[in-house]
Amino acid sequence: xxxxDHFKLDPAEAQIMLANAGAADxxxxxxxxxxxxxxxxxYHGNCLATHIGRANPLAKLDGASALAIFHGPDxxxxxxxxxxxxxxxxxxxxxxITVHAYGTLHIHTDDDAVWTQVMRHQYALEPDFDASTITxxxxxxxxRAMVCLELEVExxxxxxxxxxxxxxxxxxxxxxxxREAGCAQVADWMEAYSLPRAVAKQEMLAQxxxxxxxxxxxxx
Numbered sequence: 141x142x143x144x145d146h147f148k149l150d151p152a153e154a155q156i157m158l159a160n161a162g163a164a165d166x167x168x169x170x171x172x173x174x175x176x177x178x179x180x181x182x183y184h185g186n187c188l189a190t191h192i193g194r195a196n197p198l199a200k201l202d203g204a205s206a207l208a209i210f211h212g213p214d215x216x217x218x219x220x221x222x223x224x225x226x227x228x229x230x231x232x233x234x235x236x237i238t239v240h241a242y243g244t245l246h247i248h249t250d251d252d253a254v255w256t257q258v259m260r261h262q263y264a265l266e267p268d269f270d271a272s273t274i275t276x277x278x279x280x281x282x283x284r285a286m287v288c289l290e291l292e293v294e295x296x297x298x299x300x301x302x303x304x305x306x307x308x309x310x311x312x313x314x315x316x317x318x319r320e321a322g323c324a325q326v327a328d329w330m331e332a333y334s335l336p337r338a339v340a341k342q343e344m345l346a347q348x349x350x351x352x353x354x355x356x357x358x359x360x
Contacts, residue, residue: 141240141297146305149237149298157239157298158183161210166291168198168206168245175201179289181208182261188241188291191258199287202247206291212237213325217303221317222310235302235314235326242295248288255279257288302326304334311338 149157167176175197181188188208192199214236222230248254262269274282303314311334318327 141238141299143297143299144305147299147301149239149300151296151298153300154239154296154298157210157212157237158188158241158293158296161212161239164188164208164210164241166198166206166208166289168201168204170197170201170204180261180265181291182257182264184260186293187246188243188293189257190261190289191254191286192289193285194287198245198289199247201245204245206243206245208241208243208291210239210241212239212300213323213329215318215321215323215326217314218317218321221314222306223313224307224309233303235330237298237300237302237329239296239298241291241293242297243291243293246290246292248290251283254283254286254288258282258286300329300333302330302334304330304337305341306334306338308335308338308342311335 161181163178163180165176166179166181167174177192177196177198179190179192179198181190183189214234217233217235219230219232222233248257259271262271303311306314311330315327315330315335318324318330
């Protein structure tokens with residue numbers, strides 16, 4: 141994934157996204173090409189895990205190289221929001237957050253591993269779930285039909301293209317436009333992260349400019 145430095149997401153923020161994203165597009169390398177599926181995933185240790193049907197082609201790819209693509213909030217950015225003057229000719233853009241987790245697939249078929257993953261994911265999503273409601277017969281049917289899939293994460297790349305390279309004035313205009321358009325998630329993220337970064341960059345550039353002006357004055 142191409143990530144300019146100013147769009148690189150902090151590693152700690154990427155870890156938070158992995159832990160809270162819920163689901164991702166999982167793409168794996170198969171002997172016949174690529175296999176993909178949209179899967180709910182639970183992040184623990186250094187693995188993204190879930191359970192899938194034995195008939196799923198991904199269930200046959202133990203040891204395969206794979207990629208999980210997590211999608212954060214995204215929205216179209218209108219060209220008018222990016223203009224600092226009526227004469228400006230900016231084109232529209234798209235803001236988004238994405239995290240790519242690369243690694244190796246591990247497929248577990250033994251009953252204990254599968255059931256442990258089923259229950260761990262179940263309680264993570266539904267803390268008040270009562271496992272005693274599942275009969276032994278139904279449990280066995282589930283186990284016969286499922287495998288545990290784990291993506292052992294070896295590398296993470298995270299990108300937030302959220303106008304943080306723009307001026308504070310433009311960022312504020314984009315945030316206002318997004319709120320009016322009903323895109324609160326993107327607006328909230330930009331207000332919390334993009335705007336402070338844009339302000340910090342503007343202040344840094346002002347300090348550099350002031351320092352150069354002072355140097356020029358001394359030379360005179």
